[in-house]
Amino acid sequence: MTTPSALERPTGVPLARRLAARLVLLPAVAFALLPPRRIRTVLGILRRGAAPATTAQAQNARDAMCAASLRCAGPKGCLPRSLGAALLCRLGGTWPTWCTGVRVVPPFTAHAWIEAEGRPVGEGLPEGYFARLVAVDPLPRPTDR
Numbered sequence: 001m002t003t004p005s006a007l008e009r010p011t012g013v014p015l016a017r018r019l020a021a022r023l024v025l026l027p028a029v030a031f032a033l034l035p036p037r038r039i040r041t042v043l044g045i046l047r048r049g050a051a052p053a054t055t056a057q058a059q060n061a062r063d064a065m066c067a068a069s070l071r072c073a074g075p076k077g078c079l080p081r082s083l084g085a086a087l088l089c090r091l092g093g094t095w096p097t098w099c100t101g102v103r104v105v106p107p108f109t110a111h112a113w114i115e116a117e118g119r120p121v122g123e124g125l126p127e128g129y130f131a132r133l134v135a136v137d138p139l140p141r142p143t144d145r
Contacts, residue, residue: 009070013063018067021067021068021084021088024065024084025065025068025069032079039083040134043086049139050094051141052094054117055121057094058096061085061088061089062081064088069084078112079100081112082099085121089114094138096121097135097138098114099136100113100134102130104128104131
């Protein structure tokens with residue numbers, strides 16, 4: 001017997017933000033089909049010139065992706081959700097840390113997520129629950145002299 005479950009989709013996401021999330025959904029799903037090395041290369045190029053995202057900006061992007069797509073809101077939608085949230089942040093001129101990794105405790109599970117200000121965004125799990133294998137951090141901003 002299976003246990004019924006319901007997906008929680010964020011409410012209150014403005015229409016313009018949901019439309020922007022739909023815009024980045026197709027590239028995010030396409031990027032998800034690439035090997036990890038290629039994903040890291042593409043994201044490394046896209047992050048150039050972006051400021052580090054705040055936790056609020058990253059959470060808003062993640063919420064918009066979940067509101068725009070049931071696939072992204074689902075338990076197996078972590079890769080397109082994280083890629084889409086990173087792309088959505090980039091449209092706004094910021095970049096979160098995009099991460100993939102594995103669960104630290106058994107059973108083995110792969111996962112993808114975004115971080116801002118050094119913490120996972122919207123995961124609802126304690127820090128250290130996942131070990132990073134690949135990360136695409138924001139580039140450091142040149143300082144004014």
